[in-house]
Amino acid sequence: MLALTAITGTAQQAAAVTLKEPTVEERLADLEAYVNNGARVTTDKQAGKVTGPGPGHNAWMMTSAALVLFMTLPGLALFYGGLVRRKNMLSVIAQCFGIAGLVTILWVLFGYSAVFAGGSPYLGSLSKFAFLKDVTSAPNTDYAAWVSQNVYAMYQMMFAIITPALIIGAVAERMKFSAILAFVVLWMVVVYFPLAHMIWGVDGLMNGVWNGDAKIRAIDFAGGTVVHMSSGWSALILCIILGKRKGHEKINMAPHSMTLCAIGTGMLWVGWYGFNAGSAGAADGVAASAFMTTTIAAAVASLVWPVIEWILRGKPSVLGFCSGAVAGLVMITPAAGFVSAKSAFIIGIIAGVVPYLACAYLKPLLKYDDALDTFGVHAVGGTIGAILTGIFASSDVNPNLLTANAYAAKNGLDKLVANGGLVAEQFKAVGITLVLSIVGTVVIAFIVKAVIGLRPSEEAETQGLDLAEHGEEAYHS
Amino acid sequence: MKKIEAIIKPFKLEEVKDALHEVGIEGMTVSEVKGFGRQKGHTEIYRGSEYTVDFLPKIKIELVVSDVKVSEATTAIIKSAKTGKIGDGKIFISEVTEAIRIRTEEKGDLAV
Numbered sequence: 001m002l003a004l005t006a007i008t009g010t011a012q013q014a015a016a017v018t019l020k021e022p023t024v025e026e027r028l029a030d031l032e033a034y035v036n037n038g039a040r041v042t043t044d045k046q047a048g049k050v051t052g053p054g055p056g057h058n059a060w061m062m063t064s065a066a067l068v069l070f071m072t073l074p075g076l077a078l079f080y081g082g083l084v085r086r087k088n089m090l091s092v093i094a095q096c097f098g099i100a101g102l103v104t105i106l107w108v109l110f111g112y113s114a115v116f117a118g119g120s121p122y123l124g125s126l127s128k129f130a131f132l133k134d135v136t137s138a139p140n141t142d143y144a145a146w147v148s149q150n151v152y153a154m155y156q157m158m159f160a161i162i163t164p165a166l167i168i169g170a171v172a173e174r175m176k177f178s179a180i181l182a183f184v185v186l187w188m189v190v191v192y193f194p195l196a197h198m199i200w201g202v203d204g205l206m207n208g209v210w211n212g213d214a215k216i217r218a219i220d221f222a223g224g225t226v227v228h229m230s231s232g233w234s235a236l237i238l239c240i241i242l243g244k245r246k247g248h249e250k251i252n253m254a255p256h257s258m259t260l261c262a263i264g265t266g267m268l269w270v271g272w273y274g275f276n277a278g279s280a281g282a283a284d285g286v287a288a289s290a291f292m293t294t295t296i297a298a299a300v301a302s303l304v305w306p307v308i309e310w311i312l313r314g315k316p317s318v319l320g321f322c323s324g325a326v327a328g329l330v331m332i333t334p335a336a337g338f339v340s341a342k343s344a345f346i347i348g349i350i351a352g353v354v355p356y357l358a359c360a361y362l363k364p365l366l367k368y369d370d371a372l373d374t375f376g377v378h379a380v381g382g383t384i385g386a387i388l389t390g391i392f393a394s395s396d397v398n399p400n401l402l403t404a405n406a407y408a409a410k411n412g413l414d415k416l417v418a419n420g421g422l423v424a425e426q427f428k429a430v431g432i433t434l435v436l437s438i439v440g441t442v443v444i445a446f447i448v449k450a451v452i453g454l455r456p457s458e459e460a461e462t463q464g465l466d467l468a469e470h471g472e473e474a475y476h477s
Numbered sequence: 478m479k480k481i482e483a484i485i486k487p488f489k490l491e492e493v494k495d496a497l498h499e500v501g502i503e504g505m506t507v508s509e510v511k512g513f514g515r516q517k518g519h520t521e522i523y524r525g526s527e528y529t530v531d532f533l534p535k536i537k538i539e540l541v542v543s544d545v546k547v548s549e550a551t552t553a554i555i556k557s558a559k560t561g562k563i564g565d566g567k568i569f570i571s572e573v574t575e576a577i578r579i580r581t582e583e584k585g586d587l588a589v
């Protein structure tokens with residue numbers, strides 16, 4: 001074994017006094033670990049020669065972070081904005097931007113720390129990474145061995161932004177801007193941060209893949225429970241507490257621009273590659289697999305939904321194509337990096353059928369005014385997706401489900417995947433998500449209602465929120 | 478002088494304009510309007526929501542012509558705008574008491 005004594009760089013010179021130089025084998029093993037997205041071999045103390053983040057993985061995660069932001073700004077803003085009446089177009093855009101800024105502030109202050117620092121199984125430390133202290137370009141090996149932690153924190157922040165933004169679809173056209181901001185602050189603290197920590201945090205209660213001590217061995221690749229179930233069920237509760245739009249089912253509330261809605265849908269679909277494939281935390285084989293399954297589920301559902309409309313109602317609508325695509329993307333989200341192409345195909349078909357039935361038949365039956373179908377698409381799609389993930393997850397696709405992953409071996413996830421039984425764990429995760437989202441939203445909504453009120457005046461609602469709340473008009477004729 | 482108001486199907490506008498041009502009509506005013514007659518409206522479905530749209534988009538053409546041109550112009554409109562299906566539109570003719578060209582201050586038939 002060749003002992004290397006050549007020293008490059010002043011930092012290593014200083015360290016050379018106390019640190020053992022890595023061997024050539026160790027240095028090669030580091031490079032192999034980088035290519036395979038495994039844990040690096042030399043520890044920091046050995047002053048390995050590949051000390052920073054991996055350039056390829058970092059590049060993909062920065063791209064993914066930008067893609068996920070693109071989903072909200074302007075993807076979701078246009079998808080939702082096109083579906084409201086023209087007098088409320090700007091209110092939706094303002095809400096998306098407002099949430100992006102607000103959640104960023106929360107995330108920097110303590111949100112990232114609450115989700116991704118170790119703490120209890122239910123919530124991370126509020127202070128460890130407060131103000132993104134110690135969140136540098138060095139990787140946080142709890143999550144991604146080769147991705148800078150500051151990139152990882154920004155990537156995860158984009159999820160924290162889009163999740164509450166999804167809720168505004170249900171309450172569109174009739175909730176005060178101030179009430180939305182107040183609701184979002186409380187909701188992030190009470191519902192999102194704890195839930196995201198439980199699913200993705202290093203010591204999270206339901207982090208089956210990466211927490212050897214997880215009590216519930218659930219899996220959620222990119223946020224079926226954390227993002228879509230939480231926002232969807234909260235949206236249903238909030239829209240019921242808020243009440244219906246003035247004139248609901250009496251006056252015409254047709255989308256003012258299906259063109260903008262379709263453009264927003266395309267942006268969501270493109271951005272979703274960052275959301276799902278990026279959730280591998282690396283540019284590796286799992287990301288590649290998620291990229292494929294995301295495409296298949298979205299494309300299949302985007303066709304199935306309008307075809308069902310065609311059969312049942314006579315015409316395939318553009319809103320049907322858009323809704324199907326989003327439903328497919330929602331439903332594949334928890335499964336993306338865990339399932340095969342064939343499973344993604346089946347998930348795509350289910351995503352084209354069940355959310356459609358929820359939007360077209362369940363909503364009129366139960367008479368809640370989920371204005372833009374956040375519940376029908378995200379809660380229904382996310383819940384079914386989380387359960388289907390338990391059925392279709394395969395260790396052939398994702399080796400992290402194998403015994404070779406020490407965490408999965410320790411908590412027994414490997415056996416659950418191999419012998420069945422994962423579905424029961426998924427149901428537990430679904431149950432906890434449901435209870436936290438519903439109870440949290442009920443409490444927060446009544447607090448906001450009591451303190452500042454939820455709805456604008458009838459006059460403001462009739463005039464349109466654009467003029468009444470923002471002093472602007474989307475279109476001048 | 479008479480004013481001819483014709484409500485027609487939007488896609489027929491070019492044909493009507495050309496037909497009027499051929500019989501020597503040199504000017505007209507066109508607006509996009511909404512309304513319904515016997516054709517009634519249509520139903521739009523957005524996921525679970527169904528809306529009946531009563532008012533359909535139509536084009537209104539307005540032209541003022543001298544009395545001798547009225548029958549020629551209406552014949553041209555009828556010929557070019559007719560599809561034979563419900564919703565082809567209507568023509569209204571009314572008396573005009575005066576017309577003035579602002580630039581030259583010409584009046585009556587000279588101004589139209």
